[in-house]
């Protein structure tokens with residue numbers, strides 16, 4: 507049995523002529539500690555899938571099992587606990603609280619779980635040790651994304667989900683964010699899923715899943731790269 511099993515998952519929006527099959531019978535497994543890249547064009551169903559994996563949306567059909575629990579069968583309260591305790595989420599546009607400092611943004615996330623990691627250490631890990639008392643509007647986009655990564659990891663989540671984490675950044679900053687996600691996932695043994703349309707990231711997944719029109723068209727494992735220095739960005 508794998509750590510995560512997604513079985514025959516479908517998501518249909520709307521009814522009748524307006525029906526959209528955002529996910530169509532999607533199945534895959536993920537082992538603990540994998541660094542998964544899900545690649546697909548705009549509209550392929552990436553965010554739909556990630557939102558279901560994060561307990562932010564439910565599927566129309568199918569099962570989603572993580573650590574032997576079937577999240578697809580959870581009620582609203584169980585889903586809330588799941589989102590709070592088990593999921594770290596990194597969004598394209600950071601979603602930080604602008605009236606709290608970087609450190610306070612991370613501490614808030616730490617305060618809602620039972621066994622958080624150390625907020626200060628996490629901010630050091632993401633390279634912001636010296637800027638932790640800055641407010642988000644005083645930080646660059648790349649720095650804000652670093653805070654949001656610290657905020658996600660401080661919960662020590664079962665699963666870290668990233669929706670186009672470099673989508674709002676220039677390519678050089680984006681590269682540094684991906685390298686950070688890669689190294690931090692190794693340090694904290696975090697299982698990571700990144701969805702993106704950026705084909706450069708294909709090579710760095712220990713698992714690469716391609717989706718098109720809500721269906722999986724490729725799913726393969728790849729050796730873990732020792733570092734990302736030889737990737738052509």
Ligand SMILES: Nc1ncnc2c1ncn2[C@@H]1O[C@H](COP(=O)(O)OP(=O)(O)OP(=O)(O)O)[C@@H](O)[C@H]1O
Nearest residue numbers: 519526528546547548549550551552553554555703
């Ligand atoms: N709430 C919704 N109601 C109706 N249709 C939706 C809804 N959310 C998504 N869809 C549709 O489902 C399909 C998949 O959308 P999704 O947002 O998952 O794509 P995506 O791969 O994340 O695209 P992008 O790269 O542009 O973010 C699209 O056709 C979209 O229009």
Ligand SMILES: [Mg+2]
Nearest residue numbers: 552553554669
């Ligand atoms: Mg999307």
